[in-house]
Amino acid sequence: MDSDKFLGDFFRARREATTLDDVGLKHSGRRRTPGLRREEVAMLAGVSTDYYVRLEQGRERRPSDQVLTALARVLRLDSDATDYLYELTHPLARPHKQGKRMEQVSPGLRRLLKSWNHTPAFVIGRRLDVLATNPLTEALYKGLTHKDNCLRTIFLSPQAKDFYADWEKAACAKTAQLRIAVGANPHDPFLPRLVEELSTHSEHFRRLWARHDVRTRLSEVKRLRHDEVGELSLSWEALTVNGAPGQQLIIMSAEPGSSSEHALKALGRIAAQDAGLDSPSQPSQPSPELSSDAADHSPPVTL
Template sequence: MTSASPAGRREQLRDFLRTCRARLTPDDVGIATAGRRRTPGLRREEVASLAGVGVSWYTWLEQGRDINVSAEVLDAVSRALRLTEPERAHLYLLAGLNPPADTARARDSGVTTELRNLLDTWSPRPAILRDRAWNLLAINDATRTVFGYDDTDHNCLVSFFSNARYRSMHAHWESVAPAVVAAFRADAAHFPDDPDFGRVVDELGATSPEFAELWARHEVGAPVQAVKAVHHPEVGDLIFDTTTLVVADQPAWYLELYNPRPGSGTDEPLARLTRSPAPA
């Protein structure tokens, strides 16, 4: 939808708002009426009143005129029209704004059985489910065995700096650390109002001088970990390709899947380490 021309988006915005207004009745929103109404649904002035905006402004919005809109006003219109979360996001896109992430829904929703089964099925290869602030939501047993995570680990970045076992196994920890911090800063910049990023920074800033020094550089970079190398104390070097996928119904969640890098000789020691047949 965002690839459509501005004129095309405004035309779709007009039709979308009219449709949403027409499907509501005064009773649905608690408006008392008298006599018969010539048209179904709410009137424009009723939607404007419910949203707390001017009738002329709402009329211009519904007509698809080229006007400036704010997130606050779009949220008010969404509430007035009783839009669902997908419809609210659609309204944002048609109005030319990036829809806000539905963080409340993501935080309140538990990890589904299907996702946990996927993580477990990925074993003996490591798999991680995290949120956008790199908080760990779920991991499989292979992640614990291969990367040294345990039940005290709650955030990928915090573990990168504070988990002694993980650090000791990371083959290139010192050279990779600046890129990891730069990638976290780039992610944080997309969500300036999300307090989770601030909590991670505050926690690490108070406990890790290394992180504090790197964070003070204000370096910004692209996501890293396309290749992850560890030196496991039991089986030696393990090298993985990393694939990160967005969970469709939880766009603030990311699934990181680790696969033995072809030609690296990782399959056999990984199978010995996890006591499973080598992955096909």
């Protein structure tokens, strides 16, 4: 994975995903390749074909904001994809050693997670590694493998396609989130290794990765199938951890009075029994203030 090719590969993938109908051009016979031709993109964006070819070939990596705005319009990029495009062309100065640092979750946030007995919650890092979980999350994902990283869980766990009721949607979303992570951390040595591992073992990932879709994590509802408590429909919320750049706190909840809420309660009893504890009765109140104790050096945990 060559970071210098990101921009050209992105333009090529999005051009091939844009149709004549999308931009209001007339069809003129069969085409050997999908999407728009380079000269059509250049014409619609108001740049020369030679200049656009240089962009796709990686020989031009600093287009002006005016050109970027025009290309984003022609290629019908949404806000996430446009932000990603600008980040590729205006990278922030980052020391190369940044990617070598182990991400850590503060002790205060770990205690907060464990205090939530009725809500599955976990923390992910900038590489989509799972850095901390609470017992209810561990019980929810029990039976899956490769749970140290969200992408590895989706594509490498044999049980994932049964666990995720809409596995294709989950796979597309996670791949698009990884694309953003790679663009935001171009010098991180671990991300290319993750992409290589997933590409080696999953043809489906290779196909999705080649599309260059980008998407931030939004609030969403996911349907999951658990072997012991059945199907659950859970709302997901992603909260930024201000004290740790790149980390997000993911919280899952069920509609009050729903079958999913009853399933979560049953899962909580199972988790408590597995841990040799009494079943939870009332939700624990989170601490109003996180601790600033020394960093916890525990390795990434499971999802």
